[in-house]
Amino acid sequence: MKHANIKRILTAILAGVMLVSCAACLVLPSAAAEVSVLNGTGSRGAVEVTGYYAYRAIVNGEFSAFSFAMPTWTETNSACTLALYKWTGDPESSMAAEPIATQRFDPMRDNATNKITFDPQPAGEYLFAVIEPRGKVGVWTNQSCTDNLGFLYQDGVEKNSLPEMKITFTEDLAEPFGKCETIV
Numbered sequence: 001m002k003h004a005n006i007k008r009i010l011t012a013i014l015a016g017v018m019l020v021s022c023a024a025c026l027v028l029p030s031a032a033a034e035v036s037v038l039n040g041t042g043s044r045g046a047v048e049v050t051g052y053y054a055y056r057a058i059v060n061g062e063f064s065a066f067s068f069a070m071p072t073w074t075e076t077n078s079a080c081t082l083a084l085y086k087w088t089g090d091p092e093s094s095m096a097a098e099p100i101a102t103q104r105f106d107p108m109r110d111n112a113t114n115k116i117t118f119d120p121q122p123a124g125e126y127l128f129a130v131i132e133p134r135g136k137v138g139v140w141t142n143q144s145c146t147d148n149l150g151f152l153y154q155d156g157v158e159k160n161s162l163p164e165m166k167i168t169f170t171e172d173l174a175e176p177f178g179k180c181e182t183i184v
Contacts, residue, residue, distance in 0.1 A: 032064065033172045037150065037165050042142035044164075046071045049080065049137045050155065054091050054129035055163050057150035058178030059121075065168035066128050067115035069140040072108050078135035079106035082116040087125035090183055091153040094127045108137065113166075120170055125180070127153075128165065140164035149177045158184050 037057060047053065072078035083099040101118035108114065130139060141152070142162045152161040169176060 033169045033176075034065075034166045035169060035173075035176045037148075037167070037177070038142055038162050039145060039148060040142075041147065042145035042162065044140060044142050046073075046138040047141045047143075047154065047161075049130050049133045049139060051133075052091070052095065052129055052131045052153075052155060053139050053163075054085075054095070054127050054131075054153045055150055055165060056087055056091070056125065056127050056153065056180055057167070058125045058180055059167060059169070060123050060175055060178055061173045062120045062122055062170045063167050064120045064170055065115055065117040067113050067166050067168075068128075068130060069111070069113050069164035070108065070130075071136075071138040071140065072110040073136045073138070074110050075136040076107060078108040078133075078137050079104065080108065080114075080130050080134070080137045081105070081132045082114060083129045083131050084116070084118065084121070085127040085129060087127050091127060092156065095129060095131070100126075104132075106134075117168075125178075128163075128167075150180045151182060158182060 081102050081104045083102045085094045085097060085099050088094045088097060101116060103116040105114045145160055145162045148162050152159045
């Protein structure tokens with residue numbers, strides 16, 4: 001009899017925990033998925049931004065933020081703007097259009113991951129940019145990558161490199177990125 005009461009109490013507790021878990025899943029939105037564009041190839045180094053630094057990617061789902069890992073070489077007066085643009089065929093014409101979102105980081109912290117958030121954007125092809133640098137501004141980058149999906153543009157030159165960058169999707173995706181074609 002004593003064991004039967006304990007089993008009933010434990011069963012009731014377990015049922016309560018399961019109901020609370022189910023209710024939380026229905027009430028709370030699913031967690032955002034932060035996905036890196038890095039594929040583990042190439043050699044890591046810091047690339048200084050003198051004009052602009054932009055990465056083109058095809059995103060296969062809705063997203064609401066992106067970030068770059070950025071050194072300033074211990075400078076305390078460094079600043080830059082992160083900007084998101086819709087891809088229109090080349091970096092210059094894409095950046096000539098009105099940006100979807102911008103955020104100024106002034107002053108920057110050395111080796112910080114600078115993140116910009118915005119209203120959710122639909123799947124598509126975008127340019128994720130670092131513009132308007134002041135002082136020493138860099139982006140940690142894997143250079144000479146193999147099998148990357150997007151392309152890096154630095155001051156008008158297309159490069160086969162990958163930034164240390166993450167994109168925040170509104171849900172988990174099996175295939176978060178599509179493959180871009182070179183414009184060269």
